[in-house]
């Protein structure tokens with residue numbers, strides 16, 4: 431049986447580290463602030479943003495949740511973002527995705543000040559990551575790297591296979607693994623003979639968005655398998671990895687729920703505190 435990576439537990443450890451930093455900042459009269467904007471009433475999104483709000487408050491971050499109707503115009507949203515860019519109570523701004531149909535995601539992301547872009551989605555932060563420069567790193571792939579570090583799983587020289595090429599997970603994940611000296615392959619929906627790649631993977635990152643896509647027969651024995659998928663099947667949460675079969679083959683495995691998800695939120699809090707330190711001109715390696 432694979433050794434399970436307890437993301438919930440590691441997220442607690444990370445949040446405690448963050449809480450300590452927040453407390454130090456507060457001693458110096460500085461309170462980190464996060465504002466989350468949610469458009470519409472998508473049930474899963476509402477549950478996620480409430481989770482973020484609660485977690486932020488728990489570590490001492492001043493957290494604000496702005497809920498707007500789906501009918502909000504893009505112009506009104508851009509105006510709000512511009513106001514928040516200049517509001518020094520907030521060091522992090524997160525606009526929950528996906529956006530309503532009538533909005534252009536790229537335009538909205540671009541409007542967020544790169545210094546407050548705690549999601550790491552702004553093109554300047556994307557470019558910084560690609561170039562190996564300091565900047566904000568997307569929370570989910572950052573959370574995966576943190577999990578590997580906590581578990582003492584080395585990446586250097588390993589065959590890392592990322593399945594999925596989204597801007598939010600797959601691409602930044604590949605960049606981070608490359609930065610950590612892995613040999614990185616990105617597979618996607620057009621990849622021929624996917625199993626020939628996954629079977630060679632010492633480290634397999636599943637970010638496909640298809641339930642139970644990765645089965646035990648296409649996993650290398652002893653591999654570390656990280657399941658980034660969050661799928662709902664019959665009201666039940668499941669990942670991209672078929673747990674029952676992969677559990678018998680993998681060396682390490684993240685469960686869903688309780689794996690990568692909680693780390694994503696922990697990294698959002700981490701990035702928010704980094705943003706606050708950047709603004710307070712304190713020691714941080716973010717030099718945007």
Ligand SMILES: Nc1nc(=O)c2c([nH]1)NC[C@@H]1CN(c3ccc(C(=O)N[C@@H](CCC(=O)O)C(=O)O)cc3)C=[N+]21
Nearest residue numbers: 478524525526527528549660687688689691692694695
């Ligand atoms: N601007 C933006 N930034 C995001 O980071 C962002 C977003 N939009 N839109 C939606 C996705 C999704 N996402 C998750 C975060 C935590 C869990 C999480 O904590 N999941 C728990 C289970 C939660 C449950 O029970 O539903 C777990 O895996 O254990 C899941 C999903 C962040 N996202």
